[in-house]
Amino acid sequence: MYKNCSRREWLLRTAAVLPGAWLAGSRLGRAAGAPALPVAVARCRTYDAGELVPALSRMFDQLGGLGRLVSGRTVGIKINLTGETTYRLGYAPLEDTHYTHPAVIAATVHLLGRAGARRIRVLESAWSTAEPVEEVVLRANWEPRDILGAAPNVEFENTNYLGSARKYARLMVPTGGYLYPGFDLNHSYADCDVFVSLAKMKEHATAGITLSMKNCFGLTPATIYGSGAGVDEPSVLPNGGREMVHSGYRQPSRSAPAEKDAKSPRDGGYRVPRTIVDLVGARPIHLAIVEAVRTMTGGEGPWVPGGTLVSPGVIVAGLNPVNTDAVCMGVMGFDPMADRGTPPFENCDSTLRLAEDAGLGTRDLRRIEVAGTPIVQARFDFAGLRRARRANAVRQSG
């Protein structure tokens, strides 16, 4: 009877006949019941608006249209500007390797505006600074007006500190959280009706991959979760990175919710994926967009050795971040059902598995409807490059 199905399939089938009350509370039950929403995949070879805007527009239509999601609403878009603006992979512009490309941001803003968004707020916790995001992107050699002018009522906010509000917004994790029961964040993450994660498709040194969910690691203000955070109260200005969250060497400012268990593992491979899932639980993502027209392999930024510039020419978007990231992993040549010990999670837990267990969305590609370009046709073999890189490293060390 079970010869022709995998253990996982068997478990899922078996789950259908298990008592509902027990199932609802179990990991298996939550995974089986985790949402599965459509994900759109598109080939896009360049950042030219002439190719990019129609591609994104078509993808949003495949997801049911942006209008019903954003019309008359305030939209917060978390972009990815990881690391200092002065750090490039070779001579390559930041947006070609590890920053969300400004053309994709502008195109998304344009389409959100066209769909009736009342106000569009482009958000990022810029590295170790309270400078306005407009100034930060100038240092990256971008023209902020290209984004600000892409739709009416567009503004930036640097969420790495208190920003324009009088107090931090407390967002709690509905399930109680793996590591943190809640977070104190810049008001922008509470003051939006629709939240978009607009990420770059990359591998990640600590979390294996960085996609729409990992992008939310940067929600945390360094004034509370950074190396220079105040002990009792948030510092006024952000200083340093989030090593505190990675290694757990200290707690956030006492004014914010403390870790649930200060004796839990202090290993980044354990902590970072759980923190990401807690953040995505506290601040749900309504629209996940992951771009890889151009990106880098080998890590999340040029500080990770061995990275190379690549041109996968693909964009993925979905209404559920776990589903979207699962499709991204498929595009990258990884198995989204992989767990710790299997690439790209050789040394960490799978953020996707943890998110699925938390009931945030399924990572099972069989349950996810993919619109547009099939995964196999969009594939860019990050996994193969990773294997080759690691084999080469072993050879060199041997």
Add this chain to the structure above:
Amino acid sequence: MRWPGSWKSPSAIGLLKGTPINWLLVDRDAGLGPVIEEAKRAGLQVAEVASPPAGVDLIAGEWPGVAMSRGGDGASAGPTGVPWVDSNSWKIRLEAARRPGADIWVDAPPKGVAVRPSSYRTAIADAAAYGGRWVISPDAQLAAGLVDGKADALRTWQEIAGAAAFFAMRRPWAAYLPEAVVGVISGFAGDDEFMGQELLNLIGRTNQQYAVLVKTKLPETAFRGLRAVIYVDAQPPAADLRKRILDFVSAGGLLITGPKWGPPPGTPGRDEHPGYAMRALGKGRVAIAKRDPDDPYALASDSALLISHRYELLRFWNGGAVGSYLTVAPDRKRAVAHLLFYADRGADHVSVRIAGRWRKAGMWTPDREGPRAVELEIQQDAVELHLPAVGQYAAAELEV
């Protein structure tokens, strides 16, 4: 060159043959009579350290480079966590503003017993790029090695002489004028010595291109090309200086000042920075610090933001601890961007964006006789150069 006291033999003068070294500075009563006689026979000029030649300003400098923490086991950090760099650039430029036309020599002997060759390259470039000359001063180990004829010491000496010759051959660049975004107006002395001088030091660290404006010696063209001026002296400006500054603002400039300016000019404007009250005056703006500025690093950083990174003249990627000085020929058809990399290992894969409508670029480094190829990318109102691997200094020569 500062003659090492341990070199008592006149034969050591031979080391200077073929180098651009033309002056020896000696300590008084160092027992160097025969050396001095031999030097004069070789056509060199000799002066005591305490009595530098006429027309020369000998200023006491720092040994330039990335400052190491105590014990030398790591770089110490500046106020933002970036490596702290000691540089004599601001001292040279301040002295040049105080005494136009003077030759500025920097007396900054090496720190420690042994110094890496790259540190000598840094010392020479850190002075020469800004129009000064480092007084060549071998450390004790190098001095001993040279006298003993050790190969590695002679190699280092050849490098030092080569770097000095490189800059000596490029004296015409000294006629180029500094290109600046912000001018620092101060007396730079008395009550204003610390704030004025440290502001120059730290504003340079942020890579803002600045003009040194000595308030008692402001030339007619002092504000030409500037987008902003900073005035934070302990006393309000005299009436005529106040008028000149406010005329500059009315014409579209930005004044950054503090409460000691006196009655705030203009009308309240939209606040852009939590630390400053903004006012509008004519076509320009006035940013008045809400409390008396006492932290020159904060003021230097604030100025970059108040002016906006949009107007940066130079922008670096992968540069590490950098210094820069953009100068333009009087006819504005050529420019030289002096690029300094203070890390011992030099720099690789550096990109630098230089504002201006330049169309050609070449690069010069002290280790090569001819120009080096540099990749040029023309952008809107700027060019971006992709530098090959370089040591401690490169000059980007630009043409329209």
